[in-house]
Amino acid sequence: MPELLLNVENVTAGYAQDIDVLRDVSLQVHAGKVSGLIGLNGAGKSTVVKTICGFLSPKAGQVSFMGKPISGVAPHQLIDLGICCIPQESSLFPYLTVEENLLLPLQGRRKKFGGVIAQRFEEVLVAFPAVREKRRAQAGDLSGGQQKQVEFAKAWLQQPRMCLIDEPSIGLSPIMAEEVFSWIEKFTQSGMGILLIDHNVRRVVRMSDHVQVLSLGRITAAGKKEAFQGDLHEQVKQWLGLNF
Ligand SMILES: Nc1ncnc2c1ncn2[C@@H]1O[C@H](COP(=O)(O)OP(=O)(O)OP(=O)(O)O)[C@@H](O)[C@H]1O
Numbered sequence: 453m454p455e456l457l458l459n460v461e462n463v464t465a466g467y468a469q470d471i472d473v474l475r476d477v478s479l480q481v482h483a484g485k486v487s488g489l490i491g492l493n494g495a496g497k498s499t500v501v502k503t504i505c506g507f508l509s510p511k512a513g514q515v516s517f518m519g520k521p522i523s524g525v526a527p528h529q530l531i532d533l534g535i536c537c538i539p540q541e542s543s544l545f546p547y548l549t550v551e552e553n554l555l556l557p558l559q560g561r562r563k564k565f566g567g568v569i570a571q572r573f574e575e576v577l578v579a580f581p582a583v584r585e586k587r588r589a590q591a592g593d594l595s596g597g598q599q600k601q602v603e604f605a606k607a608w609l610q611q612p613r614m615c616l617i618d619e620p621s622i623g624l625s626p627i628m629a630e631e632v633f634s635w636i637e638k639f640t641q642s643g644m645g646i647l648l649i650d651h652n653v654r655r656v657v658r659m660s661d662h663v664q665v666l667s668l669g670r671i672t673a674a675g676k677k678e679a680f681q682g683d684l685h686e687q688v689k690q691w692l693g694l695n696f
């Protein structure tokens with residue numbers, strides 16, 4: 453059984469005191485596995501990520517990483533636990549160069565990262581043309597697809613145990629989207645656990661070991677990938693209680 457990394461247990465959370473966006477949400481991420489989270493726009497998928505990363509505090513339930521509660525850990529401390537997030541919105545500083553953005557999270561952490569940084573830096577220069585060609589450009593001047601490459605390069609340099617990846621293919625050309633998904637596979641093969649959110653439901657199911665469906669802030673279906681390989685269109689209608 454692969455190691456349990458993330459354990460979200462019965463979490464209720466929201467932005468306003470009296471409105472719950474997530475209700476009783478439970479999910480897990482294991483080492484070397486992809487845990488997929490799918491749902492309609494506004495279902496609360498990104499809110500799950502924000503709650504795991506400490507931008508929101510659960511009103512009930514618990515979030516643990518490698519057996520320890522992480523509620524109350526500030527977002528910038530997650531890197532020290534081995535958690536990385538590639539958010540739906542850009543996490544890059546637009547007025548810093550690509551190279552500065554890549555190295556910023558590693559500053560003050562040379563001891564931890566020193567050994568393999570040079571090798572990983574070479575790898576990202578080979579894998580991501582935008583990193584190679586635009587390393588001295590301001591990140592804000594890059595296209596959306598190029599910025600996504602920088603986000604993935606940044607995550608790879610941090611050598612996390614787990615990466616939360618929210619809508620990685622949004623706005624990308626099909627070729628670039630495939631590239632991004634192949635990097636998620638590389639992440640997983642290295643032993644990283646992944647929480648994957650993407651509007652490409654078929655792709656998420658194909659890549660995931662375990663899938664959760666979020667509907668109006670609740671997990672309405674969950675199971676191993678095999679349970680999701682029938683008529684996906686029909687299943688999605690059922691999960692969402694839709695007749696169309
Ligand atoms: N900062 C915020 N303040 C208040 N409400 C918010 C905030 N961010 C999101 N919400 C609300 O929380 C609900 C869930 O939003 P969330 O962004 O988690 O959905 P999502 O499933 O990620 O959607 P999408 O597929 O469009 O990215 C929505 O009703 C949204 O309006």
Ligand SMILES: [Mg+2]
Nearest residue numbers: 497498540618
């Ligand atoms: Mg979202």
